[in-house]
Amino acid sequence: MRTAHRVETVRAAEAELMARLPEGTLMQRAAAGLAAACCSLLGKGRVYGARVVLLVGSGDNGGDTLYAGARLARRGAGVTAVLLGARVHEAGLAALRAAGGRVSDDPFEALAVADLVLDGITGIGGQGGLRPDAVPVARAARGSDAVVVAVDLPSGVSADTGEVGGEALAADATVTFGTYKPGLLIDPAREYAGAVRLVDIGLDATLPSVPDLEALQHEDVAWLLPAPAAESDKYRRGVVGVVAGSARYPGAAVLAVAGALRGGAGAVRYVGPAADAVIARHPETLVHEGPPGKAGRVQAWVVGPGLGDDPGVAEVLASDVPVLVDADGLRDLSPAAVRRRAAPTLLTPHAGEAAALLGVAREEVEDGRLAAVRELAARFGATVLLKGSTTLVADAEGHADGVSTPMSPVRVNPTGTSWLATAGSGDVLSGLAGSLLAAGLRPRDAASCAAYLHGLAARLASNGAPIAASDVATALPRAWADVVG
Ligand SMILES: NC(=O)C1=CN([C@@H]2O[C@H](COP(=O)(O)OP(=O)(O)OC[C@H]3O[C@@H](n4cnc5c(N)ncnc54)[C@H](O)[C@@H]3O)[C@@H](O)[C@H]2O)[C@@H](O)CC1
Ligand SMILES: Nc1ncnc2c1ncn2[C@@H]1O[C@H](COP(=O)(O)OP(=O)(O)O)[C@@H](O)[C@H]1O
Numbered sequence: 449m450r451t452a453h454r455v456e457t458v459r460a461a462e463a464e465l466m467a468r469l470p471e472g473t474l475m476q477r478a479a480a481g482l483a484a485a486c487c488s489l490l491g492k493g494r495v496y497g498a499r500v501v502l503l504v505g506s507g508d509n510g511g512d513t514l515y516a517g518a519r520l521a522r523r524g525a526g527v528t529a530v531l532l533g534a535r536v537h538e539a540g541l542a543a544l545r546a547a548g549g550r551v552s553d554d555p556f557e558a559l560a561v562a563d564l565v566l567d568g569i570t571g572i573g574g575q576g577g578l579r580p581d582a583v584p585v586a587r588a589a590r591g592s593d594a595v596v597v598a599v600d601l602p603s604g605v606s607a608d609t610g611e612v613g614g615e616a617l618a619a620d621a622t623v624t625f626g627t628y629k630p631g632l633l634i635d636p637a638r639e640y641a642g643a644v645r646l647v648d649i650g651l652d653a654t655l656p657s658v659p660d661l662e663a664l665q666h667e668d669v670a671w672l673l674p675a676p677a678a679e680s681d682k683y684r685r686g687v688v689g690v691v692a693g694s695a696r697y698p699g700a701a702v703l704a705v706a707g708a709l710r711g712g713a714g715a716v717r718y719v720g721p722a723a724d725a726v727i728a729r730h731p732e733t734l735v736h737e738g739p740p741g742k743a744g745r746v747q748a749w750v751v752g753p754g755l756g757d758d759p760g761v762a763e764v765l766a767s768d769v770p771v772l773v774d775a776d777g778l779r780d781l782s783p784a785a786v787r788r789r790a791a792p793t794l795l796t797p798h799a800g801e802a803a804a805l806l807g808v809a810r811e812e813v814e815d816g817r818l819a820a821v822r823e824l825a826a827r828f829g830a831t832v833l834l835k836g837s838t839t840l841v842a843d844a845e846g847h848a849d850g851v852s853t854p855m856s857p858v859r860v861n862p863t864g865t866s867w868l869a870t871a872g873s874g875d876v877l878s879g880l881a882g883s884l885l886a887a888g889l890r891p892r893d894a895a896s897c898a899a900y901l902h903g904l905a906a907r908l909a910s911n912g913a914p915i916a917a918s919d920v921a922t923a924l925p926r927a928w929a930d931v932v933g
């Protein structure tokens with residue numbers, strides 16, 4: 449599991465740890481890890497003689513950068529500091545000077561010939577985008593041939609939310625200290641971070657055991673996925689019901705069933721008007737033309753993909769098993785109808801659907817995904833999977849009415865590719881997640897494992913090329929095998 453903590457938590461943990469250690473220890477640990485990461489990015493034998501430019505802000509992020517610069521200077525790099533704040537970390541600057549580094553009067557001249565730039569303008573203390581005087585310097589750094597390494601965080605992004613309020617400096621790599629920050633894992637900020645490396649500064653000793661955000665890794669997903677026991681039969685593995693498709697959108701039913709068939713349930717019941725199309729592609733499906741209530745027992749329902757203008761989710765919501773609501777099923781969905789259910793509900797909106805449910809503009813959701821997914825989970829008393837370039841899963845667990853601080857960490861999906869932005873891929877995801885629900889996973893686990901497998905399958909299917917939603921479904925068994933293998 450990869451975990452992230454927000455600024456307030458990091459500061460409290462740092463303060464507790466600092467109180468136990470000689471002054472300056474944490475900053476030296478951070479600088480040592482940063483300098484080592486820079487050496488490995490420059491490559492063996494390339495540190496001596498490398499031209500390194502430090503962009504130094506007024507806080508401790510600048511301090512880390514100056515001490516790391518001093519270490520690189522001692523190894524023979526030519527290190528130049530560009531001071532961008534009204535103040536500077538004096539001890540760090542003295543260390544840099546003592547190691548042979550210098551301060552530049554002309555940042556543009558220094559950047560033009562740089563091999564490596566360390567962005568130490570702001571870290572977790574940054575507020576809003578870059579200040580105007582830093583903007584031309586940041587642009588020159590980005591436009592140079594140098595490798596740009598962000599210190600702790602790319603300057604200008606929000607550590608806590610992943611929002612980018614103004615201009616920020618995009619890095620090729622970020623070296624972060626103690627723990628990941630949510631902004632390193634959530635778009636749009638994540639795009640600015642490049643490859644993220646975590647430096648251990650001993651903070652685990654004082655960080656709370658429950659993080660603010662977590663990202664599953666292969667081993668976590670492998671542990672959560674269902675595996676049929678020797679005594680299993682198709683009913684014991686769980687039956688998932690799919691209510692999807694319409695005369696206009698039969699393909700959504702085919703794709704949702706394609707996902708459901710590869711998600712761990714023992715059988716898939718399809719209910720709706722696209723039975724012929726479903727059977728033609730997936731003869732293993734049990735199809736019913738009547739209402740969901742007459743279709744036979746299921747352990748979970750998926751309702752919504754391609755239902756068109758008359759989704760009719762009420763009957764499904766009235767059932768006593770977990771229900772996943774997607775796509776057309778989300779239109780005009782009432783929080784009260786979801787809240788009064790006794791069994792769990794999982795909602796899987798994309799940004800547009802989430803925006804409609806929240807009554808805000810789509811951009812507001814895309815720019816502030818974390819707040820949006822938490823708010824939806826709170827309002828509906830449900831688990832919510834918010835799709836998009838960063839997929840997030842928030843749980844309603846721990847919510848009291850009107851209080852939107854979830855107890856359990858929000859999950860961020862680390863897999864995927866932008867080639868997934870293709871029609872119908874969301875239908876595959878909802879079928880897959882519903883199937884995992886039917887197999888007995890908790891909504892939070894079903895949603896995050898489904899997003900993980902779906903994103904991995906897309907990467908395997910795509911390998912850099914465009915893909916169709918059916919390719920994602922076809923690659924799901926390979927993704928599953930890759931995870932559990
Ligand atoms: N406290 C510690 O012992 C440790 C701190 N660490 C470093 O310290 C950093 C946090 O240091 P600080 O709390 O001093 O905060 P920062 O250095 O992140 O930034 C705060 C400073 O930047 C200015 N500032 C804020 N927003 C700005 C903007 N948009 N444009 C330009 N300037 C802006 C503020 O006026 C303030 O002077 C971490 O990110 C990390 O790099 C690490 O060394 C680990 C240990
Ligand atoms: N830019 C992107 N990068 C990565 N994944 C994306 C991106 N845009 C969309 N996706 C993923 O693609 C899928 C699209 O789902 P959805 O929007 O419901 O499409 P549809 O309704 O056509 O099936 C989701 O899993 C979503 O997370």
Ligand SMILES: [K+]
Nearest residue numbers: 567570599601
């Ligand atoms: K920084």
